[in-house]
Amino acid sequence: MPKNKIRSFLKHGTLPQMSVFEAVARLGSFTKAAEELYMAQPTVSVQMKKLSETVGLPLVEQIGKRVHLTEAGRAVQATTNKLFATLIELESQLANIRGMTNGRLQIAVSTTGKYFAPRLLGEFVKQHPSIEVSLQIHNRAALLERLGQNLDDLYIFASPPGDSEIVTQTILPNQMVPYAAADHPLAKEKNIPFARFAEEPFLIREAGSGTRQTSREIFAEHGLEPKVRMELSTNEAIKQAIIAGLGVSIMSRYTLGLDVAQEQLVVLDVEGFPVEKNWVFAYPVGKQLPVLAQGFMDFTRKVARPLVFDHLSKS
Numbered sequence: 370m371p372k373n374k375i376r377s378f379l380k381h382g383t384l385p386q387m388s389v390f391e392a393v394a395r396l397g398s399f400t401k402a403a404e405e406l407y408m409a410q411p412t413v414s415v416q417m418k419k420l421s422e423t424v425g426l427p428l429v430e431q432i433g434k435r436v437h438l439t440e441a442g443r444a445v446q447a448t449t450n451k452l453f454a455t456l457i458e459l460e461s462q463l464a465n466i467r468g469m470t471n472g473r474l475q476i477a478v479s480t481t482g483k484y485f486a487p488r489l490l491g492e493f494v495k496q497h498p499s500i501e502v503s504l505q506i507h508n509r510a511a512l513l514e515r516l517g518q519n520l521d522d523l524y525i526f527a528s529p530p531g532d533s534e535i536v537t538q539t540i541l542p543n544q545m546v547p548y549a550a551a552d553h554p555l556a557k558e559k560n561i562p563f564a565r566f567a568e569e570p571f572l573i574r575e576a577g578s579g580t581r582q583t584s585r586e587i588f589a590e591h592g593l594e595p596k597v598r599m600e601l602s603t604n605e606a607i608k609q610a611i612i613a614g615l616g617v618s619i620m621s622r623y624t625l626g627l628d629v630a631q632e633q634l635v636v637l638d639v640e641g642f643p644v645e646k647n648w649v650f651a652y653p654v655g656k657q658l659p660v661l662a663q664g665f666m667d668f669t670r671k672v673a674r675p676l677v678f679d680h681l682s683k684s
Contacts, residue, residue: 390420426441470500475522479525509577523665527580533654545646546637548608548620556637619644
């Protein structure tokens with residue numbers, strides 16, 4: 370913006386001066402303007418004089434008891450009215466954002482989060498139908514990269530990031546469980562030793578996936594290595610590979626989704642499972658959360674369990 374052309378109007382106090390001028394021009398009287406603005410009349414006179422000096426032309430003339438606008442005064446009045454209308458519109462927009470009736474909410478979630486995040490966002494949008502929502506889905510490595518660049522309002526991880534520069538708030542329990550095909554030899558066994566489970570060909574997510582990281586941590590806790598048969602880049606691909614009899618895997622309980630029965634997959638009864646993790650909101654330390662983001666967190670803490678977890682428990 371070429372500010373040199375409006376430098377004189379950028380002086381301290383110009384907006385209050387215009388406010389006084391608007392009242393004088395509308396009411397045609399210094400006295401009435403002073404009463405409306407709860408000012409002393411000399412103060413009104415001083416503000417009018419300063420604005421006239423800023424403009425470089427007289428803005429009013431006194432004829433009898435009434436104040437009349439000069440040509441320059443009429444031009445300033447028209448612009449003042451436009452400016453104040455714009456400021457009123459701005460305040461209305463800001464009020465909407467403060468009240469969560471408008472604005473944009475940008476959320477990024479890990480790949481497994483796509484099974485419940487849309488449900489939460491859908492319910493939130495029902496309460497705030499005028500807002501816009503963006504939902505990004507990435508593996509853990511990409512999600513951490515986005516968080517580091519502060520590209521989104523909030524991030525949802527399948528387990529808390531270890532970085533001390535990140536604020537986290539728990540949303541829901543995230544159970545990690547072992548899956549196999551319904552006709553797998555271990556499908557009907559009870560209390561399967563982990564070492565026996567570890568003998569099976571293992572299907573693992575790609576590098577950078579939180580599920581891969583958790584699976585390797587679980588094997589490491591037992592002093593074992595998974596016998597990786599295949600690396601796949603999506604949970605859907607792993608599910609299909611399990612159904613095809615290519616091996617077993619460890620995934621979030623949410624991976625089966627919330628509504629569709631998966632008769633071709635079973636959760637194996639392996640010792641040490643389920644492994645309890647937590648879904649969390651995350652954002653950088655020091656980030657000033659937008660009102661919508663804070664509102665969504667508050668909303669989620671109230672409704673997540675009955676909306677998602679209890680529903681999942683019955684499925």
